[in-house]
């Protein structure tokens with residue numbers, strides 16, 4: 001059997017310790033893991049897709065995680081999954097609020113291709129209320145985000161807000 005390849009899709013605007021925790025744990029099941037950053041025109045992202053790719057790569061390097069590819073896509077996730085030759089989609093589950101959305105997305109993707117499995121990883125308790133939005137909100141008003149994101153991400157946020 002060939003080793004299954006998995007994709008971890010999301011906005012990653014920017015990547016947080018919550019995402020990184022999922023990456024670490026998902027890799028135990030899927031040594032071949034690709035982070036796929038979505039260029040979603042419906043969501044107002046703070047960082048461009050190119051910036052998010054770079055920030056994600058830098059954060060992984062800073063955390064000593066190697067061998068995780070980072071790419072981006074626009075359009076349907078399932079098309080990206082096919083293009084990259086993956087067989088599973090990794091997502092993270094935080095509090096209740098994530099469940100409906102993740103369930104809907106997993107079922108839709110299964111409808112589109114029943115060979116692709118979605119695997120949901122439960123968040124670590126300490127990250128269960130951590131989101132990219134919260135991090136941006138705290139940082140925007142000058143709060144300390146060092147327990148939420150690696151240093152390189154903190155710096156990228158400082159630079160972004162200083163330029164606005």
Ligand code: ADP
Pocket residue numbers: 009010011012013016017018019022090091092093094098122123124127128129130131132
């Ligand atoms: P999206 O806009 O696609 O939800 P995100 O970057 O917000 O993109 O999240 C990508 C995935 O990572 C989602 O499955 C989300 O539930 C999960 N995730 C985000 N933050 C955390 C966290 N703190 N703990 C566990 N999973 C998380």
